[in-house]
Amino acid sequence: MKILSEFRKKSSIDMTYCDGAILALKDYSVMGKDYYTLEEIEKIVSNNLDKDIFVSLNRNFFNADISYLKDILLRLENIKVKGILFYDLAILQLKKELNLKIPLVWNQTHMVNNYKTCDYYFSRGVEYALLGKEITLDEVVEIIKKSSIKCMVEVVGCASVAFSKRKLLTNYYTDLGKEVKNELNILERVSNDNYIVKEENSGTGFYKEKITNGTGIIKDLYNAGCEYIIMRDDLEKEEDFYELLKDTKQYILEKCSLDSYVSKYKKLGDYTNFFFNKTIYKVKKNG
Numbered sequence: 001m002k003i004l005s006e007f008r009k010k011s012s013i014d015m016t017y018c019d020g021a022i023l024a025l026k027d028y029s030v031m032g033k034d035y036y037t038l039e040e041i042e043k044i045v046s047n048n049l050d051k052d053i054f055v056s057l058n059r060n061f062f063n064a065d066i067s068y069l070k071d072i073l074l075r076l077e078n079i080k081v082k083g084i085l086f087y088d089l090a091i092l093q094l095k096k097e098l099n100l101k102i103p104l105v106w107n108q109t110h111m112v113n114n115y116k117t118c119d120y121y122f123s124r125g126v127e128y129a130l131l132g133k134e135i136t137l138d139e140v141v142e143i144i145k146k147s148s149i150k151c152m153v154e155v156v157g158c159a160s161v162a163f164s165k166r167k168l169l170t171n172y173y174t175d176l177g178k179e180v181k182n183e184l185n186i187l188e189r190v191s192n193d194n195y196i197v198k199e200e201n202s203g204t205g206f207y208k209e210k211i212t213n214g215t216g217i218i219k220d221l222y223n224a225g226c227e228y229i230i231m232r233d234d235l236e237k238e239e240d241f242y243e244l245l246k247d248t249k250q251y252i253l254e255k256c257s258l259d260s261y262v263s264k265y266k267k268l269g270d271y272t273n274f275f276f277n278k279t280i281y282k283v284k285k286n287g
Contacts, residue, residue, distance in 0.1 A: 001218075001221065001222045001225075001226050001227065001228070001229060001252055002018075002019035002020065002052065002227065002228050002229075003017075003018040003019050003020075003228070003229055003230075003231060003245065003248060003249060003252070004018065004019065004020050004021060004022055004052065004054065004152070004228050004229070004230045004231070005018045005020075005021050005022070005230075005231055005232075005233065005245060006021065006022050006032075006033045006157070006230065006231070006232040006233060007021060007033060007034070007233050008033055008034070008233040008234075008238060008241075009033070009034045010034050010036065010040065012233070012238055013044065014242060015048055015051050016242075016245075016246075017242065017245040017246040017248075017249045018051075018231070018245050018249065019051060019052055019228075020048075020051045020052030020053055020054065020082060020228075021044075021051065021053055021054070022054045022055075022056055022085065022230065023036045023040075023041055023044065023053060023054070023055050023056065024036065024055075024056045024058075025037075025038070025041065025055050025056060025057055025072070027201070027202075028057045028059060028069070028072060029056040029057055029058050029059055029085075030058060030059045030163055030200065030202045030203060030205065031058075031160050031163055031198075031200075031205040031207075032056060033232065033233060038072070038075055038076075038079075041053070041055060041076075041079060041081065042079045045079050045080065045081060052082040052083075052228075053081050053082055054081065054082050054083045054084070054085060054105060055076055055081050055083075055084050055085070056084075056085040056107070057069075057072070057084055057085065057086055057087075057088075057091060058085050058086065058087040058107050059087060059088070059202055060087065060088050060165070061088045061090050061091075065090075066090065066094075069090065069091075069094060070094060070098060073091070073094055073095065073098060073100060073102070074098065074100075076102060077100050077101065077102045081102065082103065083102065083103035083104060083105050083127065083128060084102060084103070084104055084105065085105040085107040085130060086104055086105065086106070086107060087107055087108055087109075091104065092104060092124065092125070092126065095125070096125070103127040103128060104125070104126045104127060104128070105126070105127070105128040105129065105130055105152065106118070106121045106126050106128065106129040106130065106149070107129075107130045109132060109133075109160070110132050110134055111132065112129050112130060112131050112132045113131070113132045113134065113135050113139070113143075114139075114143065115142060115143040115146040115147035118143055118147040118148075118149040118151075119147050119148055119149065121149065122147065122148045122149040126149065127149065127150060128149060128150045128151070128152060128227065128228075129143075129147070129149045129150070129151055129152065130151075130152040130153075130154070130230075131143060131151055131152065131153050133154060133159045133160070133212075133273060133274065134274050134279055135274060135279075136274055136275060136276065136277070136278055137217050137220060137275040137276060140153055140221070140224075140275075141220060141221075141224045144221070144224040144225055144226050145224055145225065150227040150228075151226055151227055151228075152226075152227060152228040152229070152230055153214075153221055153226055153228075153229055153230065154212070154214075154229075154230040154231075154232065155212070155214030155215065155217065155218060155221070155229045155230065155231060156211065156212060156213065156214060156215065156230075156231040156232060156234075156244065156268070157211065157212060157230070157231065157232025157233075157234045158196065158207045158208050158209065158210070158211055158212070158232065158234045159207065159208045159212050159273055160205060160206070160207055161195065161206040161207060161208060162205070162206045163203055163204070163205045163206070164203050164204045165202065165203040166203060166204060167199055167203065167204065168197070168199065168203075168204040169181060169182060169183075169184055169197060169199040169204060170199060172184075182198060182199045182200070183196065183197065183198050183199070184196075184197045185197075185209065193208065193209070193210070194208075194209035194210070195207060195208060195209055196208075196209050208273070210269065210271040211234055211235070211268055211269060211271065212271060212272065212273040213265065213266075213268040213269050213270065213271060213272060214229075214272060214273075214275060215244075215248070215261070215262060215265040215268065216262050216265075216272070217272075217275055218248065218251065218252070218256060219256035219262075222252060222255075222256045223256075229248075231244065231245065231248070235268075244265065247261055247264065247265070248261070
């Protein structure tokens with residue numbers, strides 16, 4: 001099992017204690033920690049030939065984007081990145097049309113939630129799947145064990161919840177006649193949970209304010225045969241994130257037998273998102 005990181009910003013990239021990184025391509029991805037040009041990605045790959053560098057192209061594309069998208073895919077193939085995270089099925093189609101060898105990662109957020117659909121995408125030539133954040137640990141393990149696709153699981157970070165192509169904060173502040181800000185904290189009144197809303201060029205993203213602490217399930221993921229775990233640099237201090245990477249790497253190398261690791265990282269909090277909390281849908285009766 002390998003560790004992939006999403007770093008807070010370009011200047012803080014240090015892959016000493018991880019096996020690779022996910023880099024969001026500027027103008028072709030959404031909800032990235034930071035955004036990278038093709039030239040920056042090429043430089044990072046050439047300076048880290050022993051690391052697995054994945055590139056995120058996880059936004060919706062339109063007809064006008066296709067010609068540019070073809071060029072992007074061809075350049076990423078030449079750069080020899082480890083794989084591409086995709087949302088729009090145009091990526092899958094273009095890979096076939098261009099006869100590309102670059103591996104793809106199915107990254108359609110809430111839809112990546114069962115092994116049969118994962119196997120369908122595997123049969124269409126998709127090698128990896130980034131599993132949804134709304135399923136339980138038991139469901140994650142079932143997918144890993146029963147699907148032929150290689151799985152990625154996000155274990156630490158502020159979970160992304162939703163994305164809208166609309167400039168929601170611009171609309172909100174403009175309607176109130178206030179200065180526009182690109183970030184806002186809100187309280188969701190039904191669940192009483194806090195969320196972070198961030199507006200960027202392509203739209204508006206929603207994130208859980210609490211950091212998901214999945215350090216306690218890494219051993220289960222390792223035993224199930226998970227290919228990659230993902231850690232996002234959402235900790236308060238960057239030095240704490242690098243310490244986490246270092247300790248996690250040692251934990252995995254020791255075959256996840258260090259009880260002190262799990263005890264130490266209880267300090268990240270007890271929020272485990274949906275890993276131990278099933279989603280139950282109920283029909284609401286009228287009246």
